[in-house]
Amino acid sequence: MAKVDNGLARLNRRLNAIPQNVRAAVQPALLKAGTALADDMRALAPVDDGDLKDSIAVTPGGSTTPPYSQPGGRQVVPELQVLVTAGNTKVRYAHLVEFGAAPHEIKGKDGKPMGSDGHFGPVVHHPGTKAEPFFWPAFRLHRKKLASAIKRAIRKAVKDAK
Template sequence: MAKTLQGWERLQRRLKAIPEAVRKAAVLELERQAADMVETMQSLAPVADGDLRDSIVATPAGRSTPPYSQPGGATVVPELSVLITAGNSEVRYPHLVEFGTKSHEIKAKMAPALRLHGGRFAESVQHPGAAAHPFFFPGYRMSKQKTARAVKRAMAKAIKESKRVN
């Protein structure tokens, strides 16, 4: 565990040594690339009423992600990063769409609403399951390398410009 903490402290020192101009360039490019990644994920998301697609958002550093979002829940985004999430307080099922569900039995005591239909479903019902419709992680994998290249390019450009000024 000590090695992990030492590595974290070393990373923090290295991040603090980055010039402000380079930080700003990296953050701007991260936000630009995150917007592109969100568009890719939204284009891959299945659309019934559009709620799932519209719940995919990028949250910049210092802000809190939407409550009930996947992955993350209401989390404050750390410095020099952008968090992309799917879901919110109205859309709480993105993980079920992404990974699918298997067939399962819903017992009446688990879902009291089953008893409302004239006792027709008094004991239980069999849910057939749902096929997976991956949209989040394929969108991430499609955009990951392009994003890394673009951020590195923006940082290198900012470093060259700061050397010219000095």
């Protein structure tokens, strides 16, 4: 465990050593990469009423992601990062579209049966839904290309700072 902690401490020291002008120069490349990824996710997202597609957001460092967004929910994005998320207060089902849902029974609190109107009543059987992946396939498709673009921007910013 000490080796992991030393590695993390070393990484944090190296990140803190990056001059502020280099950090500022890299941020546009991060936003551009995040926007390209979000565009691809929107292109792959299934469209029923368009809410899921509209919920895909790019959040820059220092900002807060939308509540109920996937992956991770509401969180503050660290500096020198960009997060692409799907979901918000209106769209709380992005993970169910991505991974699908097995057939199951919907019950109320304490395992008591609940009707479709939210009141106690007969058990409601949900037939399940098939997965319609859009988020992770887009990420896997463009991971290397986006990482290369960000590394190029970092190298250029460091070279220009000298």
